Amino acid sequence: MGRLLIRDLRQVVSPAGRDAPLRGRALGDLDWIDDAYVLCGDERIVDVGAMADLDPIDGDVVELDGRGLCAIPGLVDCHTHPAFGGDRVEEFSLRAAGASYEELHDAGGGILSTVRATREAGPDGIARAVGRHRSWMLGAGTTTWEGKSGYGLDRDTELASLRAVADAGGIPTWLGAHAVPPEFESADTYLDFALEEVLPEAAQIAVAADVFVERGAFDATQARRYLEACGRAGLALRLHGDQFTEAGAIPLAIELGARSVDHLEATGPDGVAALAQSDVVGVCLPTAALVLGRPMPPARALVDAGAAVALATDFNPGSSFCESLPLVCALAATQLELSPAEALAAVTVNAAHVLGRADTVGRIAPGFRADLVLLDAPDWRHLAYHLGGDLVHTVVVAGEPVRLP
Numbered sequence: 243m244g245r246l247l248i249r250d251l252r253q254v255v256s257p258a259g260r261d262a263p264l265r266g267r268a269l270g271d272l273d274w275i276d277d278a279y280v281l282c283g284d285e286r287i288v289d290v291g292a293m294a295d296l297d298p299i300d301g302d303v304v305e306l307d308g309r310g311l312c313a314i315p316g317l318v319d320c321h322t323h324p325a326f327g328g329d330r331v332e333e334f335s336l337r338a339a340g341a342s343y344e345e346l347h348d349a350g351g352g353i354l355s356t357v358r359a360t361r362e363a364g365p366d367g368i369a370r371a372v373g374r375h376r377s378w379m380l381g382a383g384t385t386t387w388e389g390k391s392g393y394g395l396d397r398d399t400e401l402a403s404l405r406a407v408a409d410a411g412g413i414p415t416w417l418g419a420h421a422v423p424p425e426f427e428s429a430d431t432y433l434d435f436a437l438e439e440v441l442p443e444a445a446q447i448a449v450a451a452d453v454f455v456e457r458g459a460f461d462a463t464q465a466r467r468y469l470e471a472c473g474r475a476g477l478a479l480r481l482h483g484d485q486f487t488e489a490g491a492i493p494l495a496i497e498l499g500a501r502s503v504d505h506l507e508a509t510g511p512d513g514v515a516a517l518a519q520s521d522v523v524g525v526c527l528p529t530a531a532l533v534l535g536r537p538m539p540p541a542r543a544l545v546d547a548g549a550a551v552a553l554a555t556d557f558n559p560g561s562s563f564c565e566s567l568p569l570v571c572a573l574a575a576t577q578l579e580l581s582p583a584e585a586l587a588a589v590t591v592n593a594a595h596v597l598g599r600a601d602t603v604g605r606i607a608p609g610f611r612a613d614l615v616l617l618d619a620p621d622w623r624h625l626a627y628h629l630g631g632d633l634v635h636t637v638v639v640a641g642e643p644v645r646l647p
């Protein structure tokens with residue numbers, strides 16, 4: 243593809259500057275140009291500016307009419323679980339009528355029921371599912387995404403999940419410590435197996451490793467053992483922590499230099515203060531809190547204390563069957579006390595930082611990959627304002643407008 247000029251855009255809006263992650267007041271700083279253009283070439287952004295300053299362009303260029311549209315960076319989802327078979331609509335219906343997520347989990351439902359369905363789906367079924375989920379994400383404006391394994395928990399299904407994510411263009415994370423599968427007596431014997439039999443090959447495919455630190459899943463000692471082994475194998479480290487209880491995930495994340503600790507619905511003031519003084523990003527997942535009826539994570543307190551905060555969907559069949567980062571932004575603005583500008587940075591620059599990609603994605607600025615979302619709205623802040631609205635008009639990936647599902 244040659245060059246693409248998107249012209250006459252109502253607004254072009256991007257998190258400001260070049261730093262990542264953005265913290266404190268800088269989280270809400272924007273570069274905002276009215277009546278603007280974006281010129282893309284060789285998969286990158288070449289130039290951004292006001293139409294009044296657009297110089298004549300020599301040579302071939304494809305033009306896209308941006309009238310009535312607002313451009314924001316392609317969205318970055320830094321926490322998803324797209325590699326699963328089946329669904330959990332039965333369990334959803336029981337929960338809707340009052341059963342708790344943890345009760346269903348203890349009764350062999352929850353994560354373990356998806357483990358059974360994912361093993362049954364096999365590599366082809368998993369690849370089909372990831373492809374379908376990926377197209378949903380793209381339709382919602384997500385152009386860079388992380389995808390975790392964690393519903394296989396045996397060697398072949400974990401590796402097939404990681405490959406499916408990589409083949410679909412995602413950034414794979416080995417969530418080898420998501421739950422203890424039924425064929426193992428204890429978390430420790432399962433970890434013996436996972437670290438010996440799965441890690442060597444998982445580390446060839448995955449970029450990061452993740453662990454669910456929680457009562458009924460893995461305790462902090464087990465998480466440390468898993469993460470230290472994964473770190474030695476070259477993987478970046480992530481943790482699911484403080485979803486239901488504070489079980490030591492934040493101190494462990496800080497000590498091990500993890501990229502992020504995600505969930506944080508149960509995080510108290512000490513956890514907020516500790517994260518704020520560290521380089522670990524706090525990833526808030528408001529749709530999971532909403533679906534499970536949990537308290538919302540303390541995003542405002544984290545930002546005010548100076549922590550680096552990102553937002554993500556946690557797309558999965560149990561706690562967040564939702565691929566929409568625009569909806570996450572709406573929840574951030576209505577439930578987490580973040581401004582639309584702060585939410586935008588949390589689903590672009592800061593999410594890209596969690597994935598180690600902040601140099602190339604998450605901003606509309608020369609040199610960045612030409613990933614853009616064109617919103618059909620009079621002002622880009624409708625991204626957060628239009629609750630559940632369908633405002634994604636066009637998605638541009640690496641300088642090319644893609645056909646939306």
Ligand code: NIG
Nearest residue numbers: 353454530556558559560561
């Ligand atoms: O991030 N908390 C653990 N894992 C997922 C939910 C998985 C499921 O319910 O299937 C989460 O919310």
Ligand code: FE
Nearest residue numbers: 321323482556
């Ligand atoms: Fe998750």
